[in-house]
Amino acid sequence: MEKQEIFDKVSDIVADHFDIDRAKVTDELNLKTDLDADSIDFVEFVLEVEDTFGSEISDDEAEKLNTIGEVVNYIASHQASK
Incomplete structure (x- = not known):
């Protein structure tokens, strides 16, 4: 996946x-500070990402993982080889 x-x-x-x-989401968007995500919000987000990408x-x-860019890079580097 690209x-x-x-x-x-x-x-x-x-x-x-x-x-x-959706237009406000950028690579630099910080999940914890820009979105004011508490620990429960963050855990739910991570679980949803895991479900979506099967990782x-x-x-x-x-x-x-603080920014959207870091999440994207992590997923890209940890994709299951298909």
Whole structure:
């Protein structure tokens, strides 16, 4: 899956989950500060990303994911080879 396709899917999840305009989702958008996500919001987001992409993100790795760009890069580098 191309990074743009990953970005589009992650953006849709963010827009839905955090009820923001899809156009405001950028690589630099910070999940914790820009979206004011608490720990429950963040865990739910990570679970939704895992379901969407069929991958698992460890708690330690999830804590390091702050921006949309970091989430996209993580998914791109951890995709199952098909």
